[in-house]
Amino acid sequence: MTTAVNTGGLTLDGVGKRFGRGTAAVTVLDDVAFDVPEGEFVAVVGPSGSGKTTLLNTVAGFVDPDVGQILVNGTPVTGPGPSRCVVFQEYAIFPWLTVRRNIEFGMRLRARRRPAAERRRIADRYLDLMGLTAFADALPKTLSGGMRQRVALARAYAVDPEILLMDEPFAALDAQTRETMQEALLEINQKERRTVLFVTHQVEEAIFLADRVVVMSARPARVQEIVPVPWRGPRHHELKTTPEFIELRRRIEAMLRGGHPTPEGQTA
Numbered sequence: 457m458t459t460a461v462n463t464g465g466l467t468l469d470g471v472g473k474r475f476g477r478g479t480a481a482v483t484v485l486d487d488v489a490f491d492v493p494e495g496e497f498v499a500v501v502g503p504s505g506s507g508k509t510t511l512l513n514t515v516a517g518f519v520d521p522d523v524g525q526i527l528v529n530g531t532p533v534t535g536p537g538p539s540r541c542v543v544f545q546e547y548a549i550f551p552w553l554t555v556r557r558n559i560e561f562g563m564r565l566r567a568r569r570r571p572a573a574e575r576r577r578i579a580d581r582y583l584d585l586m587g588l589t590a591f592a593d594a595l596p597k598t599l600s601g602g603m604r605q606r607v608a609l610a611r612a613y614a615v616d617p618e619i620l621l622m623d624e625p626f627a628a629l630d631a632q633t634r635e636t637m638q639e640a641l642l643e644i645n646q647k648e649r650r651t652v653l654f655v656t657h658q659v660e661e662a663i664f665l666a667d668r669v670v671v672m673s674a675r676p677a678r679v680q681e682i683v684p685v686p687w688r689g690p691r692h693h694e695l696k697t698t699p700e701f702i703e704l705r706r707r708i709e710a711m712l713r714g715g716h717p718t719p720e721g722q723t724a
């Protein structure tokens with residue numbers, strides 16, 4: 457079964473955010489601007505504490521920017537809404553619901569609510585795509601961390617938002633599970649192209665997953681550079697050990713160590 461995928465484009469237009477007042481005020485985001493065209497996977501990397509989560513939260517509508525605006529398909533974001541769905545680092549799934557019910561739950565909250573039989577069909581599809589069919593009736597506590605994140609991803613895809621937002625979704629997983637999850641995410645996104653904004657600490661993860669990597673400066677976060685990732689089509693972990701990949705990773709890591717915005721006009 458193929459489903460019409462509900463995807464859209466994202467624009468960040470001069471987004472700025474300060475927290476606190478007076479001498480205690482901290483500017484976290486400064487004139488952040490970039491586009492994520494429909495169906496593109498963009499990863500955001502930046503030094504620790506630079507404002508990556510704040511950036512994602514402004515797109516989610518959890519945090520209001522002080523200046524600038526965020527547009528989803530040309531419509532300004534004024535708060536949280538069904539056009540965007542966030543996958544967090546912690547397993548934001550309900551412990552008292554089975555895997556299937558967790559996946560169906562997100563769909564029940566949508567304004568454009570689908571009939572129960574259709575919700576079930578869609579849940580079946582994502583159970584299958586995320587390798588969860590055998591665990592459909594299991595409770596989350598019986599699952600490993602990786603499997604629980606699979607449920608969170610399946611639920612986000614099933615909700616069918618225009619934009620998927622992911623905030624370090626694999627950070628709590630061990631290295632091997634993290635690699636498996638990266639491949640699982642690439643696979644599902646290969647089958648169903650979505651617009652994704654993915655925040656991560658790991659440059660390697662960003663390059664491996666994304667079409668483009670937005671490199672942020674140290675706080676206040678500005679866009680230092682937007683780096684296109686040259687590989688198209690299916691990616692496998694061996695890619696990470698190729699000279700081209702390692703060179704790109706080193707380049708981005710060097711930018712992060714520099715940590716300061718490039719002069720005006722050089723930002724992408």
Ligand SMILES: Nc1ncnc2c1ncn2[C@@H]1O[C@H](COP(=O)(O)OP(=O)(O)OP(=O)(O)O)[C@@H](O)[C@H]1O
Binds near residue numbers: 484503505
């Ligand atoms: N609600 C808030 N009130 C005040 N300060 C805040 C608030 N939210 C975030 N900050 C501050 O903004 C800065 C950026 O935080 P943020 O979590 O966005 O960075 P990050 O790049 O995601 O960090 P990390 O890489 O460590 O996860 C931090 O100094 C943080 O303390």
